[in-house]
Amino acid sequence: MNERAYLDAASAEVLHPAAREMLLSAVDSGWADPVRLHHEGRTARLLLDNARAVLAEGVGVRPDELYVTTSGTAAIRTGLSAVRAARRRVGDTVVHSAVEHSAVLHTAGAAAVEVGVDMSGRVDLEAFRAAVRQPGVAVAALQAANHEVGTRQPIEAATEACGDVPLLVDAAAALGHDVVPAGWSVLTASAHKWGGPAGVGLLAVRKGTRFAPDWAMDEREDGLSPGFPDVPNVLAAAAALQARLSEASALNTQHRAWIAEVRRRVAADIPDVEVVGDPVDCLPHVLTFSCLYVDGEALVTALDAEGFAVSSGSACTSSTLRPSHVLAAMGVITHGNVRISLARTTTYAEVDRFCSVLPGIVQRIRAEVGM
Amino acid sequence: MNLELDCRGLLCPLPVIKLAKALPTVAVGDTVTVLADDPAAATDIAAWCRMRAQELVSAAENTYVVRRLS
Structure with a gap:
């Protein structure tokens, strides 16, 4: 062998040592339901708020713009669907590059306009610009960089091209490894790609971007990620991102x-x-x-x-x-x-x-x- | 002259390997027609022609016509 x-x-990536250490202590301190009003619940809530603040800083948003989901895929599905639903009066079309993560392709479905890429994997910016300016576009999606071949996408130019159309940037492959450009309306990422645990995704929604979940909502994460949150793993994800960004x-x-x-x-x-x-x-x-x-x-x-x-x-x-x-x-x-x-x-x-x-x-x- | 290669039921890279072996057996200017139903063949035969500087004359309905240029 x-x-x-x-x-x-x-x-x-294998769990970052900082995440492992955090996880081991958080399973003992952050197990309770963070929406409950008792001491144990408030402790979990405090830990979750701390984790959210660290994650938000890592992404470059305010804590109230950062939602925690159960995976990067869930973040993409939720983000695309909720923004699309909020703009249903404008239209239903999702414009995306041909090399997006399969979660984008699956969520966009039949109402998608796929924009081609060159041989390096970079989106045809002129075709993208033309596509997002057609009537009926609800949302556009473009990854920060491709997960299979590494090619970065021209996010700043795409943002400018989008005008009033919200742009979702899938930063799963980039966050923690590379600079993620600004200017997007929605950003998604996944903790296990930066040395955090599996089962934690990020969904950042800039203030002013309307979203309207069209599914059964509960009180968690403004309806964007239903169900009891995994506070220990979210803390571990935050510790990993903080450590990873410093390295x-x-x-x-x-x-x-x-x-x-x-x-x-x-x-x-x-x-x-x-x-x-x-x-x-x-x-x-x-x-x-x-x-x-x-x-x-x-x-x-x-x-x-x-x-x-x-x-x-x-x-x-x-x-x-x-x-x-x-x-x-x-x-x-x-x-x-x-x-x-x-x-x-x-x-x-x-x-x-x-x-x-x-x-x-x-x-x-x-x-x-x-x- | 055209040589036909029936690669139906074969998975990539086999259709491309058979094409690579067959093309030198035809004269420059002649063609090889590859029948292939593996979805990967659509990309791979076109990319092979580009890398090898051979001409992909047509590609439709699992039928790929390649002309030997050199």
């Missing part, structure tokens, strides 16, 4: 240098490989490439046997057996696809060993099919 090297931080600058520099090296060595050492995504205007910690004639599942499995945890957008690695809609929209090879994403615990030795081991694995899989 090889030593493990976890290179799938964009799927989930972000140093990690950003380190990750960019290492990703640049992987990019260079993959392209130099492996024939017939296409490294995809913008090489400069991108997330610091993500790199994606596709190897011609290689089965993605075989590649992920072989890398796993060598100790490397990576992700893939190839059809054979997905439960639906369809290729990644991101890679398809970009028009790049979908088979033989690998995404690596560096965690805060990643070392240079791991990155170096990955670059050394990969060419032989690709060569072996190709040889099996006579290529």
Whole structure:
């Protein structure tokens, strides 16, 4: 058994030590119902308020603009649906890029206008501008940066293009790792992507953005996240974000240098490989490439046997057996696809060993099919 | 001249591998028609043609016509 090297931080990061410490103490202090008026309830309420203040500061909003949901997906669904419902007199259309998270695509449904991307994964800004200015647009959605290929989207220009149309920015891949541009109306994120626990999503709604949940509401989170909140995990998410943001600058520099090296060595050492995504205007910690004639599942499995945890957008690695809609929209090879994403615990030795081991694995899989 | 490759029922990368092996067997200017029903083939055959500087003449209804340019 090889030593493990976890290179799938964009799927989930191991719990940050600060979050772990917070979680262990919060399960004993923050278990009660924060809407109750007794001592235990008020304690939980105080802890939840503290967590909200920390999370809001991390996102750059006021605490009363920040809602906690049960996942990043729930935040996207809730945010899009509630803003859309508030603007039903204007229309029902959701304008979004072709490379958004599947939660955006599923929520937008039939009333969606999908805007294409170039080969780097960046949205066609002129087409986006034209689409949001059509009559009947309820809301637009554009991610801060793509979760599969790392390419950043032109959020500031998109904000300007949107005018009065609210813009939802999915910052799940970026928050804690990269600068998230301002100007949006709604922002969503997910704690397990920055070293917080699973089961905590963020939904930030700027004051002045109308929302109207069209589902059965309760008194929690202004109706945007029904049910008893997981106060200990929200506290852990806040501790992780605070710690992660204090480390972000140093990690950003380190990750960019290492990703640049992987990019260079993959392209130099492996024939017939296409490294995809913008090489400069991108997330610091993500790199994606596709190897011609290689089965993605075989590649992920072989890398796993060598100790490397990576992700893939190839059809054979997905439960639906369809290729990644991101890679398809970009028009790049979908088979033989690998995404690596560096965690805060990643070392240079791991990155170096990955670059050394990969060419032989690709060569072996190709040889099996006579290529 | 046109060579037909029936890749129906095969998953990517197999249709692309068969295309890559077959194209050098036809003359420059001739075509290979790939029949493939894997949804990934639509993206992958087009991307392979771009990377290999070969011409994707048409792509419709699980039928991809590729002309050898070099």
